[in-house]
Amino acid sequence: MEALRREVALLGRLGGRPLRTLYLGGGTPSLVPGPELLSLFAVLDAYFPRIAGAEVTLEANPDDVTSERIVLWQRLGINRVSLGVQSFCDGILGLLSRRHSAQQAEDALQSLLQAGFVVSADLMLGLPGLSVALLKESLKVLRRLFPHHVSVYLLEMDKPHRLALLAERHAGLFPSEEDLARQYLYTTRFLRLAGYEHYEVSNWARPGFQAQHNLRYWRGGVVLACGVGAYGQGQRSRWANSSDLDEYMRLVAAGQLPRVSRTQLTKEAARAERVMLGLRLSRGVMWEEVEALAAMRPDFWRLLHDFLAAGLARRCGGRVRLTPRGWLVSNELFATLV
Numbered sequence: 360m361e362a363l364r365r366e367v368a369l370l371g372r373l374g375g376r377p378l379r380t381l382y383l384g385g386g387t388p389s390l391v392p393g394p395e396l397l398s399l400f401a402v403l404d405a406y407f408p409r410i411a412g413a414e415v416t417l418e419a420n421p422d423d424v425t426s427e428r429i430v431l432w433q434r435l436g437i438n439r440v441s442l443g444v445q446s447f448c449d450g451i452l453g454l455l456s457r458r459h460s461a462q463q464a465e466d467a468l469q470s471l472l473q474a475g476f477v478v479s480a481d482l483m484l485g486l487p488g489l490s491v492a493l494l495k496e497s498l499k500v501l502r503r504l505f506p507h508h509v510s511v512y513l514l515e516m517d518k519p520h521r522l523a524l525l526a527e528r529h530a531g532l533f534p535s536e537e538d539l540a541r542q543y544l545y546t547t548r549f550l551r552l553a554g555y556e557h558y559e560v561s562n563w564a565r566p567g568f569q570a571q572h573n574l575r576y577w578r579g580g581v582v583l584a585c586g587v588g589a590y591g592q593g594q595r596s597r598w599a600n601s602s603d604l605d606e607y608m609r610l611v612a613a614g615q616l617p618r619v620s621r622t623q624l625t626k627e628a629a630r631a632e633r634v635m636l637g638l639r640l641s642r643g644v645m646w647e648e649v650e651a652l653a654a655m656r657p658d659f660w661r662l663l664h665d666f667l668a669a670g671l672a673r674r675c676g677g678r679v680r681l682t683p684r685g686w687l688v689s690n691e692l693f694a695t696l697v
Contacts, residue, residue, distance in 0.1 A: 360395045362611045364402045366585045369616055371406025378407045380414045380572035384441065385586065389419035393431045400435050407583075414439055414571045416479075422459040424467035429474050439477040439570075441510070442468055447497040451486050468504050477568055479508035484542045486514055487533050494542055495549070502553045507568035511546055511561055513539065540687055547683045558641045560686040577636045579629075587617075595624040627655050631696040638689065643680025652696075659695035666692060 381403070391399075409415065416439040417432060424442075432440070446452055447461045459467070471478045482497060501509060534542065547557055555563035559577065562570065575582055576592070584591035588602035598621040601607045610617040624632065634652060637644035653660040663679070666672035671685030681689055 360391070360399065362608045363586055364399055365611045366617060367399070367402045367406060369611070369614065370583065370585060371402075373616075375406035375408075377410045378413055379410055380416070380575060381407075381409060382416045382572045383437075384416065384418035385588070386418075387420055387423070388417050389423035389428065393428075396431065396435060409436065416441055416570070416572060418443065419467075420457075420459060421464040421467035424470055426470070429470065432476075433474065437476075439479065440471050441479045441481065442471065442506075444468065444480045444497075445483045446486065446489070446493075447500045448489075448493050451489055451493065454487050455483075465500060465504070468506060472504065472506065477508070478506040479510060479570065480506045481510045481512065482546075484511060484513050484546070485534055485539050489534060489542070491538075491541060491545055494545065498546065498549045498553075502549075505554075505565075507565050508570060509550060509555060509563045511543070511563070513543075543687055544683060556641070557683065560639045560681075560689065577640055579633055579636065595626075595629045597622045597624065631656060631659075635693050635696045638679075638681050638692070639686075641680060643678045646674060646677055646679050649679055656695055659692065662692050662695055 388396075413436075415435075415437045417437045418441045420443050424440075442464070443457075444464045445455055445457060447464060449461045452459065452461060452464075468478060468480060480501060482501075484494070550563045551557060555565060556569075557563050558569055559573070562573070564570070574580075579592075579594065581594065582592050584598075584600065587600060587604055587607045589600045591598050598618050600617045601610065601619045606619075607617045630648065631652060634644050634648055637648070649660075649663065663672060666681070666685055667674065667679075670682065671688065672679055672681050681692075685692075
């Protein structure tokens with residue numbers, strides 16, 4: 360935490376600026392003790408004052424949400440909490456080795472809403488033993504509590520963890536690709552009927568409560584980043600901090616920004632990225648942007664027309680966007696833009 364504060368100060372001395380959004384995430388910031396958070400915010404506010412109405416988000420685990428922490432977060436000006444619910448089923452949470460129970464998740468969500476936070480709840484699909492019936496029960500809890508925002512992610516099996524070993528030994532416990540598609544499309548319909556707008560492939564929001572910080576990434580805005588393994592971006596530049604804790608602390612202690620890589624995108628690569636990120640959003644991208652890639656990315660151009668012919672993408676009002684079914688198979692399309 361001391362190194363993080365030093366990095367913020369180093370970055371601020373190079374050119375502090377007012378912040379429209381501030382996001383504390385990755386890891387578990389809800390575990391950070393109060394005095395450490397207060398010290399961090401003091402440095403942030405000294406170099407990066409927040410504009411009026413800035414979105415300030417903190418990621419939290421349900422079992423970390425206490426009345427004392429809620430008061431502290433409010434004192435710091437945090438106004439949005441992203442809660443890692445994952446499921447409202449105790450059996451599923453047990454397989455995930457989550458520290459919280461379904462009741463704790465429900466209580467935490469309710470407490471945050473009552474305290475006046477904008478709340479986003481994370482759910483996960485593709486979990487072992489997760490049927491559409493069990494998914495429906497979790498979604499019913501969300502409909503009843505009605506948080507402002509819902510993020511729904513697919514279980515990633517490319518990372519080494521206990522579930523990956525379980526999948527090797529008991530593959531039958533995990534949903535098939537067809538089952539996963541059914542879960543996603545069912546979730547899409549359920550949340551739409553519950554009053555949420557499906558504005559990004561994995562994100563739903565009540566009107567007016569889209570995640571502004573995340574939209575900056577998807578729209579290619581400038582995002583500063585501090586911390587171990589943090590990634591930042593300019594209009595056409597991308598950089599990464601060291602993901603090695605010892606190296607990170609050593610570089611910061613020496614008065615250096617802990618960046619270990621920096622990339623400058625070409626105009627072509629920037630356009631391809633802009634189209635890829637734009638197609639993650641429900642509003643899609645201008646057809647002219649897509650058309651400009653025809654010669655640069657012929658595989659993308661051909662595959663996009665296949666998506667249009669199959670109803671996985673649609674053209675409307677000079678824009679092109681993917682449908683929910685198109686989002687399900689969007690990685691195949693996006694791979695042609697990398």
